[in-house]
Amino acid sequence: MMRHRQLLLATACLWALSCASLLRASTPDGLLRVSLNKNKLDREALVAAKVDRQHDSRRLRAAGGGDVPLIDYLNTQYFGVISIGTPPQNFTVIFDTGSSNLWVPSTKCYFSIACYFHHRYKSGKSSTYKADGETCKITYGSGSIVGFFSKDNVLVGDLVVKSQKFIETTREPSISFILGKFDGILGLGYPEISVGKAPPIWQSMKEQKLLKDNVFSFWLNRNPDAPSGGELVFGGVDPKHFKGNHTYVPVSRKGYWQFNMGDLLIDGHSTGFCAKGCAAIADSGTSLLAGPTAIVAQVNHAIGAEGIISTECKEVVSQYGEMILNLLIAQTNPQKVCSQIGLCMFDGIHSVSEGIESVVGKENLGSDVMCSACQMAVVWIENQLRENKTKEMILQYANQLCERLPSPNGESTVSCHQISKMPNLAFTIANKTFTLTPEQYIVKLDQGGQTVCISGFMAFDIPPPRGPLWILGDVFMGAYHTVFDFGKDRIGFTKSA
Numbered sequence: 001m002m003r004h005r006q007l008l009l010a011t012a013c014l015w016a017l018s019c020a021s022l023l024r025a026s027t028p029d030g031l032l033r034v035s036l037n038k039n040k041l042d043r044e045a046l047v048a049a050k051v052d053r054q055h056d057s058r059r060l061r062a063a064g065g066g067d068v069p070l071i072d073y074l075n076t077q078y079f080g081v082i083s084i085g086t087p088p089q090n091f092t093v094i095f096d097t098g099s100s101n102l103w104v105p106s107t108k109c110y111f112s113i114a115c116y117f118h119h120r121y122k123s124g125k126s127s128t129y130k131a132d133g134e135t136c137k138i139t140y141g142s143g144s145i146v147g148f149f150s151k152d153n154v155l156v157g158d159l160v161v162k163s164q165k166f167i168e169t170t171r172e173p174s175i176s177f178i179l180g181k182f183d184g185i186l187g188l189g190y191p192e193i194s195v196g197k198a199p200p201i202w203q204s205m206k207e208q209k210l211l212k213d214n215v216f217s218f219w220l221n222r223n224p225d226a227p228s229g230g231e232l233v234f235g236g237v238d239p240k241h242f243k244g245n246h247t248y249v250p251v252s253r254k255g256y257w258q259f260n261m262g263d264l265l266i267d268g269h270s271t272g273f274c275a276k277g278c279a280a281i282a283d284s285g286t287s288l289l290a291g292p293t294a295i296v297a298q299v300n301h302a303i304g305a306e307g308i309i310s311t312e313c314k315e316v317v318s319q320y321g322e323m324i325l326n327l328l329i330a331q332t333n334p335q336k337v338c339s340q341i342g343l344c345m346f347d348g349i350h351s352v353s354e355g356i357e358s359v360v361g362k363e364n365l366g367s368d369v370m371c372s373a374c375q376m377a378v379v380w381i382e383n384q385l386r387e388n389k390t391k392e393m394i395l396q397y398a399n400q401l402c403e404r405l406p407s408p409n410g411e412s413t414v415s416c417h418q419i420s421k422m423p424n425l426a427f428t429i430a431n432k433t434f435t436l437t438p439e440q441y442i443v444k445l446d447q448g449g450q451t452v453c454i455s456g457f458m459a460f461d462i463p464p465p466r467g468p469l470w471i472l473g474d475v476f477m478g479a480y481h482t483v484f485d486f487g488k489d490r491i492g493f494t495k496s497a
Contacts, residue, residue: 030212031236032157034095036078038221038229078220078229078284078474079182083155084166085126091119091183095218095232096285097257097484098471100194102154102201103138103147104184106168114177118184121150121168128153128162136167136196146171149196156201156234159210165198188216188284188484192255202234202486211235214487218284219496222440222478242481246492249430256281257484259491261470262428264295266302271295272383278468280429282482282491286473288443290460293406294379300404301397303422303438305412305455313373313402316343321377321395328382338374345371373402406459414442416453427476434493440479 083090084104091104107122109115123129130151138145147169154164169184187200194200205211212235219241221230231241249259261280264271273294300307320341327337338344377398384394406412414422422438441456456475462468483492 031238032159032211032234033238034080034082034157034232034234036080036095036220036229036232038078080232082186084121085123085152086128087126088155089119089121089126091121092181093184093186094182094285095186095188096283097188098281098283098285099185099187100189100191100200101138101167101185101187101196101198102164103145103167103169105172106147106170108168109170109172112170112172112177114172114174114180115169117178118180118182123150123152123168126152130163132165134196138167138195144171144173145169145177149198154201156205159205159234161201161204161210162208164201164204165196167195167198189256190251190254190486202484205234206486215483215485217241217481217483218477219481220284220474220478222474222496224444237481237483240497242497243495246481246483246494247430247432247434248483248485248488248490248492251489251491252279254489256283257491259429262431264291264299264470265426265428265433266298267423268426270383270386271298272386273379274428274468274470278470279466280427280470280472282477282484283471283473284477284482286471287475288456288458288473289441289475290458290471290473292468292470293459293461294376296406296457296459297376297401297404298380298383299425299457300406300412300455301401303414303442303455304418305404305406305414307404307412308407309403310373310405312369313376313405314399316370316373316377317395317398317402320374321381321398322391324374324378324381325385325391325394328378328385334378334382337378338371341374343370343374376401406457412455412457414453414455416442416444416451419453427470427472429493434476434480436476436479441475443475 078095079092080095081090082093093102093104105115105118105120107120107124109120123131132149132151134149136147136149138147147167149165150168151163151165154161154166187194188202189200191197191199191203199207202214202216206214215236216232216234217237218232219230219238221228231238233241237246249261252258252260258279258281261274261278263275264273271294273292278292297307299305320343323341324337327340328334332340380398380401381394384397389397419438419442422442424435424437425441426433426435428434436456443454443456445452445454460469460471479496480493481496485492
């Protein structure tokens with residue numbers, strides 16, 4: 001089941017760039033290159049993204065940890081062009097590693113206005129079309145799209161993938177799709193999350209022996225003034241796109257390109273929550289970085305980002321902070337601290353992330369709010385104890401974080417003049433640190449002719465067993481050239497050139 005892309009105000013302000021040209025892979029290295037166009041992010045897009053992310057969080061919990069593609073179509077910056085049929089019919093698509101299906105609008109889409117604003121696939125004009133007919137429904141946060149499967153040749157660069165199974169959409173009821181600057185989605189995830197068990201395009205390329213190596217790689221150009229948005233390469237890597245050697249990490253769970261990561265460091269200091277490990281997903285369909293609120297609040301504090309104040313959080317720190325501190329000093333299992341002081345009903349089962357939006361919203365009142373606030377406080381206090389801080393400093397720090405919680409309904413603004421004074425942040429992957437400088441994790445937006453700076457981090461909370469979970473989107477993939485190796489089920493990162 002795929003996620004909703006709130007595009008209402010988001011895409012109205014996107015740059016209207018021309019369709020990406022398809023570069024023919026006639027070079028001696030045998031690589032297939034697809035040029036990417038880059039759209040301009042705006043503030044409304046990111047606000048909508050965060051609202052949408054809350055729907056995704058609740059749906060993942062409701063699904064009991066099931067696989068739901070984690071993608072942000074609304075604020076995705078990178079698009080390209082493919083062709084379907086003979087003769088070829090061109091479509092602008094998002095190349096998305098967070099989903100696995102290929103879908104485009106159909107000429108049989110009669111009753112959705114969105115279809116008339118985009119290129120539509122005409123099966124009757126393709127000599128290589130093969131009927132399938134199986135119907136499907138892709139559910140979003142506030143609606144769904146309906147369609148049916150067909151088969152036809154798909155042209156990616158100069159490679160023809162024969163009889164690729166894809167979806168012709170016949171209903172796109174949301175106004176989001178009317179404003180979308182893309183016709184469809186080309187999913188690059190694993191077949192495990194594919195609707196209708198349709199093979200992702202890379203699997204078909206592999207089976208038809210079209211590639212030199214069973215990998216594809218992303219180079220995302222983060223230079224806002226560059227004419228090219230980057231390049232997606234099938235069959236290998238382009239040495240001009242990166243520096244040094246890739247660090248590879250195995251895929252830990254097929255579906256998304258998911259792997260295990262370690263701590264997030266702020267100027268070399270642990271944030272604690274992922275010190276013993278978290279899951280992460282490399283997602284080309286998400287512009288920012290999304291992770292646990294307990295960590296994002298610490299990032300907000302470190303970079304001076306605006307947040308919202310949680311009175312429940314401050315109440316927990318004021319009334320129970322010293323008790324939490326003493327229990328942790330006494331070597332009490334951190335997962336059981338909040339149940340021992342009577343704020344949680346569970347002994348280590350109730351996740352810090354579970355219900356976390358209730359701490360910063362009004363959806364769930366009562367004991368769940370205090371429990372979630374307590375469990376965040378435990379993370380913060382335990383982490384400060386490792387730093388050998390005094391009791392006064394620890395409780396003061398926890399209280400300050402209660403004023404820096406990321407809003408689920410908006411971005412965290414920072415001062416553009418303070419970027420040079422902000423700390424470096426680093427993800428730990430395969431026992432190596434991947435550093436992001438302030439210039440890389442702060443996103444600059446144009447709003448009414450003025451530059452607005454926001455944090456590249458947003459809150460996204462998923463409880464075990466699916467989480468805790470990080471989504472490493474374009475902010476990370478722009479800094480680090482990323483290789484998706486489906487031959488060896490691994491992901492590689494190294495600095496982008």
